[in-house]
Amino acid sequence: MAHTIFITGASTGIGKATSIYFAERGWNVAATMRSIDKGTDLKKYPRIKLFTLDVINEASIKEAIDGTIAAFGGIDVVFNNAGYALVGAFEAMTPEQVKKQFETNVFGVMNVTRAVLPYFRKKNVGTIITNTSMGGLLTFPLYSVYHSTKWALEGFMESLHYELRQFNIRIKTIEPGLIKTEFENSLHLVTDDAYQKYVPIAHQNMLDAYRTASPAHVVAKKVFKAARDKSFKLRYTVGRGAFLSLLLRRLVPNSWFFAGVRRTVERGIQ
Ligand SMILES: NC(=O)c1ccc[n+]([C@@H]2O[C@H](COP(=O)([O-])OP(=O)(O)OC[C@H]3O[C@@H](n4cnc5c(N)ncnc54)[C@H](OP(=O)(O)O)[C@@H]3O)[C@@H](O)[C@H]2O)c1
Secondary structure, three states: OOOEEEEOOOOOHHHHHHHHHHHHOOOEEEEEEOOHHHHHHHHHOOOEEEEEOOOOOHHHHHHHHHHHHHHHOOOOEEEEOOOOOEEEOHHHOOHHHHHHHHHHHHHHHHHHHHHHHHHHHHHOOEEEEEEOOHHHOOOOOOOHHHHHHHHHHHHHHHHHHHHHHHHOEEEEEEEEOEEEOOOOOOOEEEOOHHHOOOHHHHHHHHHHHHHHOEEHHHHHHHHHHHHHOOOOOOEEEEOEOHHHHHHHHHHOOHHHHHHHHHHHHOOOOO
């Protein structure tokens, strides 16, 4: 019987590319998204079924999980992918913006994970893959709150992997580098007069780096590898800049690494 993957945030970018990648390789795919009107391109794949799911709406998560099990006979892999970035000067961000970022990127992943765990535990097998970011293990300027959500996910998943191993549940994180998706268009940029010398230039330097970003299908390929990996390996790095940046982050002193980031991202700031 074909395996089934359940994907959040499948309307665009990495989630959409991963849905297609798995369907083309014979997997059943529950492509979940806030509005299934955005899933038109996926409808031509007979193995893909669309489900409405907002990661901050627990009822929608339950309905999508139940619907997937009814449609495909089970779920083998969950891919926590939905997320976005709040960017800019922290001081200018409202508490509501910060809460929404955490509700989506962190509590959303926890909601989906909590909802599927009893099912995986009862059948004594399952894999939960979470799209964190290389930004879950290092940081760049202006992404303080986004990074804190991704660092939270890395800590959450790393700790969780211990207690779930006894149930044969594999926890895996994907750390993409720069990937060409709708991500940069859906950034929520926040600034304030006090930061006018810094934010626009640093933000533009960050966006410039996206010109050479990797395509979304390279992440899909890595998710496919993680989904089929029967080992309990936790972390998978992929995409432009990720491997080298994370290696340097581990190997060189903090002061050197931070100076390198400043040289790149603060270029042109007086
Ligand atoms: N692109 C990169 O360089 C990069 C690098 C590292 C990690 N990532 C991570 O990769 C993941 C996917 O991002 P992407 O690059 O593919 O960007 P994207 O094209 O903007 O896709 C983001 C997806 O998340 C969905 N989403 C947002 N809020 C949601 C919610 N409350 N409930 C359900 N879905 C929601 C969006 O749905 P709507 O269409 O409804 O808005 C969209 O499908 C994110 O977690 C991001 O942090 C991206």
